[in-house]
Amino acid sequence: MSVDLEALYIDLHRHPELSFQETRTAGVVTRALAALGLDFVEGLGKTGVATSITGEREPEPGTRGPVVWLRADMDALPVHEETGLAYASTARGTDPSGTDVPVMHACGHDMHVTALLGALERLTATKAEWAGTVVAVFQPAEEYGAGSQAMIADGVLDAFPKPDIVLGQHLTPLPAGTIGVRPGTQMAASDGLTVTLHGRGGHGSRPHATIDPVVMAAATVMRLQTVVSREVDPREMAVVTVGSIHAGLKNNIIPAEARLELSLRYPDDDARASVMARVERVVRAEAAASGAEREPEIVVDHSLPPTINDPQATARLTAAFDRAFGEGTVVDPGMFTGSEDVSWFARDAGAPLVFWFWGGVDPQQYADAVARGTVNEDIPTNHSPFFAPVLHPTIERGVDALVIAAREFLS
Numbered sequence: 001m002s003v004d005l006e007a008l009y010i011d012l013h014r015h016p017e018l019s020f021q022e023t024r025t026a027g028v029v030t031r032a033l034a035a036l037g038l039d040f041v042e043g044l045g046k047t048g049v050a051t052s053i054t055g056e057r058e059p060e061p062g063t064r065g066p067v068v069w070l071r072a073d074m075d076a077l078p079v080h081e082e083t084g085l086a087y088a089s090t091a092r093g094t095d096p097s098g099t100d101v102p103v104m105h106a107c108g109h110d111m112h113v114t115a116l117l118g119a120l121e122r123l124t125a126t127k128a129e130w131a132g133t134v135v136a137v138f139q140p141a142e143e144y145g146a147g148s149q150a151m152i153a154d155g156v157l158d159a160f161p162k163p164d165i166v167l168g169q170h171l172t173p174l175p176a177g178t179i180g181v182r183p184g185t186q187m188a189a190s191d192g193l194t195v196t197l198h199g200r201g202g203h204g205s206r207p208h209a210t211i212d213p214v215v216m217a218a219a220t221v222m223r224l225q226t227v228v229s230r231e232v233d234p235r236e237m238a239v240v241t242v243g244s245i246h247a248g249l250k251n252n253i254i255p256a257e258a259r260l261e262l263s264l265r266y267p268d269d270d271a272r273a274s275v276m277a278r279v280e281r282v283v284r285a286e287a288a289a290s291g292a293e294r295e296p297e298i299v300v301d302h303s304l305p306p307t308i309n310d311p312q313a314t315a316r317l318t319a320a321f322d323r324a325f326g327e328g329t330v331v332d333p334g335m336f337t338g339s340e341d342v343s344w345f346a347r348d349a350g351a352p353l354v355f356w357f358w359g360g361v362d363p364q365q366y367a368d369a370v371a372r373g374t375v376n377e378d379i380p381t382n383h384s385p386f387f388a389p390v391l392h393p394t395i396e397r398g399v400d401a402l403v404i405a406a407r408e409f410l411s
Contacts, residue, residue, distance in 0.1 A: 003032060005118045005395050010087045012110035016076030016103045018093045019141035020150075022047040025074045025113065029138050032117050036124050041159055045150030047074070049138040052160055053123055055410065057131035065132030068409050069163035069351075070402055071342055072109070072116035073142035079104040082385040107382045108171030108360065111389055113138060115169070115398030122403050130410045135160045137345070145192065145302035148344040157349055165313060166346040166353045167405045169398065172333070173379045173387075174359030175366040176394045179321050179401060180333030181356035183314040185267050187307035188237065190339035191276065191300055193262040195220070195283055198294035201256035213258035214247045216290040220260065221245070223286055227278045238275050239265035239337055265337045267306060304339045310352030313409075317354050320408040324400065333357055338382070354405070358397055360389025 008028070017025055026047045033040045033051050040051040059065030078095055080102035081088045091103040105111075120136055137156065141147030174180055197220065199213030221242050232238045240262065247258035264279065266272045280298055287296045321330045336357075346353035359366075361379055369378040380386035 003117055003121050005114050005399070006391055008032070008117065009110055009114040009391065009395060012113060013105050014087050014089055014091075016089050016091050016105045016110070017074075018078065018095065018103055019075040019144045019147065020046050021093060022074045022140050026138070029074075029113065029117065033120070036121055038120070038124065044154045044156050044159075045140055045147055047140040048147065048151045048154075048156070050151070050156055050160060051120070051136050053120065053127060053134045053136075055130040055132050056128045059131040064161070066410050067133045067135065067161045067164045068406050069135045069137060069166045069345060070116060070119065070406060071137040071139055071166065071168040071345060072112035073139045073147065074109055074113055075141050075143050075147070076103050076105045076109065077107060077143055077383060078102065079106040079383065079385050081106070083388040085388055104385065106384060106387045107143070108387070108389060109142065111171045111360065111394060111398060112169070114395060115402055118395065118399035119402035119406065122399065123406060130407060132410045133161050134406055134410070135163065142341055145190070145304045145339070145341045148341040152344060152348055157345075162349045163345065163351040165409050166342070166349070166351055167402070167409070168342045168355045169401055170340070170355070170357050171360045171382075171389055171394070171398070172357040173361050173381050174331070174333070174357065175361055175363040176359050176390055177325070177329065177363065177397055178359035179325065179330045179356055180358070181309065181314060181318060181330060181354070182332045182334070183309050183311040185306050185335050186309045186355055187336045187338055187340050188239075188265040188267055189269070189272055189306040190266075190304045191264045191272070192302045193264065193279070194299045194301055195260040195262060196297040197258045197260070197283075197287055198292055198296065199254070199256055199258070199290070200293065202254050204252035204254055207254060210254045211291050211293065212254050214255065216286060216292065217245055217247055217258035217260060219290065220283055220286040223282045224262075224279065227275060227282065231278055232275070236271065237265070237267050237335065237337065238271055239263070240275065240279060265339065267335065304341050305343055305347065307340045307343050307353070307355050309354050313352045313354050317356070317405055317408060320404055321401065324404050356401070358394070358401055360394040362390045
């Protein structure tokens with residue numbers, strides 16, 4: 001069987017699905033695995049799929065051979081696509097609140113799935129050349145930061161040989177053909193918070209008889225901006241973002257509550273504890289300053305650890321990429337302030353992790369933007385409605401990177 005990876009990618013891009021709703025995507029994956037002659041387990045973490053390939057070479061005497069896990073995430077985002085592509089998504093879905101939303105693969109997870117299926121095809125075709133086991137994990141709900149733990153709770157670490165190393169990759173707005181990886185902290189830790197501020201509702205014409213949670217929310221949002229700008233050492237990294245505010249239904253009704261959704265980012269556990277404490281202090285102080293009669297509620301919706309690349313394994317893989325792709329292909333992209341849940345697989349298994357980025361931007365377009373000093377304006381980033389990788393050589397480099405990485409640690 002030869003997988004038409006371009007057609008596969010276009011199909012996935014046209015049919016995105018929200019987190020924990022990736023049933024069609026999982027079906028595409030399982031049909032491709034079946035066509036490759038691979039057994040698989042589906043329904044892990046609701047919609048996740050995992051499979052394995054055993055090499056045909058004899059492992060070293062007395063060993064089982066190395067076990068390499070490869071991971072791709074499958075979910076899309078509630079974003080209205082504005083790329084203008086002939087295969088742009090027009091899909092819609094229902095989010096956890098029951099709201100009808102547009103859906104788009106605005107983070108490249110469709111490319112992640114495509115690359116991993118392409119890598120599995122090649123590893124299957126060459127299994128006479130290597131010893132050990134490759135476990136491939138197609139994970140749901142990375143955007144919720146919950147999919148990897150859901151698969152672990154459903155027994156993926158028990159159903160398959162535990163990893164000696166976990167490998168993964170993510171599409172990013174670097175020039176196509178480029179690999180970005182660094183030892184140590186590659187991506188930040190994060191928490192998602194929901195803050196509910198309680199006021200006292202009433203008529204919009206009688207604000208003196210109410211405790212207005214809209215004003216309370218506005219004051220809280222503004223004060224939260226000082227956590228990073230005035231309380232975190234400028235030499236350190238931290239992010240406090242209020243991503244959504246919900247309050248009220250009509251202009252002449254002061255509501256009883258307001259809800260804020262926050263995204264917090266930091267490089268390590270010490271910074272996390274410090275920022276979380278400051279955020280809680282601000283929220284409670286602004287509620288008290290507004291005369292709130294009930295304490296605000298602060299709920300941690302998800303918590304992700306930093307994505308930390310094993311230094312020795314990263315150096316080994318960087319050298320392998322340099323040999324395969326040429327010196328200068330691999331760059332240090334710096335620490336990303338985005339977060340990932342891939343590291344739970346490695347952490348729970350006690351295995352090292354290497355997670356890298358690969359570029360999807362037309363190299364000339366990227367070079368022109370650099371020359372103009374307009375990269376931020378002209379190169380759409382992940383989660384943008386304009387995010388659209390060039391198909392080639394992005395697909396080929398994604399497949400090659402996974403195969404080279406797997407073979408490096410299987411050898």
